[in-house]
Amino acid sequence: MKATLRLDRKVCAGAGLCAAMDPTHFQLAADGRATLLVAELADAEAVEAAQDVIDCCPSEAISLAETA
């Protein structure tokens, strides 16, 4: 399964949890809110790891779109 990460920067509160959990895909921008470094998730393992981050985010700012 492949999927793409979506991040709603208007909803992000900049708690920094995603960047701490998964610095490969997330980082904090100068304004303190998260940005995506890589949006594409190549395999099931990456999707599962991303789901962990999504479930732990305090702002519900991250979601997944399945691409194939």
Added chain:
Amino acid sequence: MTAPILSPPPLFTGEYFQNPYPAFTWLRENSPVHPLTFPVGNLPMWLVTRYEDVRAILGDHNRFSSDAPRWATEDFKKAGMAFGTGTVIEQILSVLDPPDHTRVRKLAMGAFTPRRTATWKEPTEQIVQSALDRMQRMEQPDVMEFASIVPAEVIGRVLGIPLDRFKEILHAIERALHVDPEHTDESTKAYQEIVDYGREVITEKRRNPGDDLTTTFIDARDGDDRLDEDELVALVALMIMVGLDTTRNLIGSGVLALLDHPDQRDLLRAEPQLADTAVEEFLRYDGALTVALIRFTKEDVEVAGTRIPAGSTVIAALQSANRDPAYFAHPDRLDITRNGDARHLGLGHGLHNCLGAALARLETRIAVPAVFERFPDLSLAVPRSDLRYGESWLLRSLESLPVHLNSKE
């Protein structure tokens, strides 16, 4: 001109507890990564006070762990500084590292998302109004009593338990967090009381399940085996521990901040839609925790050019970061319209950022404006200098906030 202060001001003792901000200013300017001997237990520690360093440490759980049983020194544990030593609280979510942290946090986070929390708006409004009714009838009204009742009743409803014993539990929390190396058994006993209470609640809920968070956690244990029994107890104990004191402090400090800044109080009354940014400003200006939970270095690290060896104890000063002029314009001024400065660290940062943030925000956003809506002429009933904060290394906790509800005539 006053002479520059050459030596660091006293920390974690005396006047520091009443007003830590002058000490933080000195440290940021003169010793941002500051070695000190913690007065309790004479423990060597590092105190970090600049915004960027505090944020970096909290965002780096791979090198700065919160897991005291695993990483703290023996002296630290012996002094009774670790949470809940000898009880299941030793392994609360707040101190877990991944992967256990991920598993437990996922489970608990579902209950505190902004969407789930929004369903608590009406119950919270009712709780606030009835707490204000009670305050109105008090002979010597104390905002801190009001501020205690609101989170106790809200978390009681969320967990589905009557918190008729909340004063007892608040007292147990206070005793648990009071560190005295001569009497560590006292603190352990208090932690055990909180744990026992959690177990009672779970036993009761297993018998009478409800549409509440305790039942959700029990299902995760008994149904899906996503938690072990100790983790379940620790999670319920954690909800009780962190849901009470912290929001109490924030509501109290928010009211006091507006009493201290009548222009901001008037602005909030005139423009109630500012309540959201006002809550963020209360969290920044004088948040519930003076410093973050303690971190332990897992390897040698360098912070702002200072080497901290592996196995060190590090305190990241949240409230110092929140007053860092490099990140906040006029940091000592309350400005409820503040927007565009850096994000405050009043709810922590990184892996262990506050799980209950949305609920704390909701309660404060409702409770603080409601106080001034009900009592527009609220004023202090004691001289400002008589207000005292509890002598806690962790919590910024006003002991009482006596007020006149109406203008004195």
